[in-house]
Amino acid sequence: VNFCSFGDGSGRKGRRMVVVRAEGVGINPDIRKSEEKVVDSVVVTELSKPTTAYCRCWRSKTFPLCDGGHVQHNKATGDNVGPLLLKK
Amino acid sequence: VNFCSFGDGSGRKGRRMVVVRAEGVGINPDIRKSEEKVVDSVVVTELSKPTTAYCRCWRSKTFPLCDGGHVQHNKATGDNVGPLLLKK
Ligand code: FES
Ligand code: FES
Numbered sequence: 001v002n003f004c005s006f007g008d009g010s011g012r013k014g015r016r017m018v019v020v021r022a023e024g025v026g027i028n029p030d031i032r033k034s035e036e037k038v039v040d041s042v043v044v045t046e047l048s049k050p051t052t053a054y055c056r057c058w059r060s061k062t063f064p065l066c067d068g069g070h071v072q073h074n075k076a077t078g079d080n081v082g083p084l085l086l087k088k
Numbered sequence: 089v090n091f092c093s094f095g096d097g098s099g100r101k102g103r104r105m106v107v108v109r110a111e112g113v114g115i116n117p118d119i120r121k122s123e124e125k126v127v128d129s130v131v132v133t134e135l136s137k138p139t140t141a142y143c144r145c146w147r148s149k150t151f152p153l154c155d156g157g158h159v160q161h162n163k164a165t166g167d168n169v170g171p172l173l174l175k176k
Contacts, residue, residue: 026167027115027145037162039170041139044132051129054172056144057115064172074125079114082127084142084152084172 028058040064044086053083116146128152132174141171 032038042054042064053066057079060067066083073079120126130142130152141154145167148155154171161167 024165025113026165026169027161028167028169033168035168037158037168037170039173041173041175043175044135045176047132054142056146056172058144058169070125073115077112077114079116080121080123080125081114081116081146082125084144085127085129086174087129087131088133 031058031063042086044088047086047088050088052086054086055083057081057083119146119151130174132176135174135176138176140174142174143171145169145171 028038040054055063055066055070057066057070057073059069059073061069070082074081116126128142143151143154143157145154145158145161147157147161149157158170162169
């Protein structure tokens with residue numbers, strides 16, 4: 001599956017096509033980039049709501065919680081990612 | 089933050105540079121692409137292990153569980169993503 005492709009800007013088709021596969025591209029643009037690996041822990045006994053959504057798209061402004069930002073990400077990129085729902 | 093950049097293959101620097109920001113690129117190459125949005129639910133009372141790691145990198149072969157695939161993803165891309173740990 002290819003995620004983006006484009007020409008060289010010359011408007012000529014079929015030349016210098018560049019295809020970027022998501023495999024070679026990072027998925028986290030901004031979250032806690034000073035950390036070598038962003039790992040979060042949830043003590044499930046401490047969950048307060050019946051359902052709590054955790055982000056898997058790395059676009060939430062309330063990471064590690066989901067704020068619905070995956071909707072914009074999916075729309076902008078054609079992706080199909082969504083949260084992990086923790087249910088008590 | 090830019091995730092990849094490269095020239096046009098000509099070896100000349102500074103010409104036709106293409107920069108791909110992760111914002112415009114999908115993050116899920118292969119998992120359940122027939123689904124419009126991949127959402128998973130965990131009933132936390134049914135967790136069996138003291139700690140269970142859930143994938144947030146979309147590279148696990150045991151998705152939604154983490155299989156350690158984030159290590160290769162981070163190494164290949166310079167990214168810093170990791171799992172969500174659910175602790176009983
Ligand atoms: S905002 Fe990231 S999964 Fe919802
Ligand atoms: S394999 Fe995806 S976070 Fe570990």
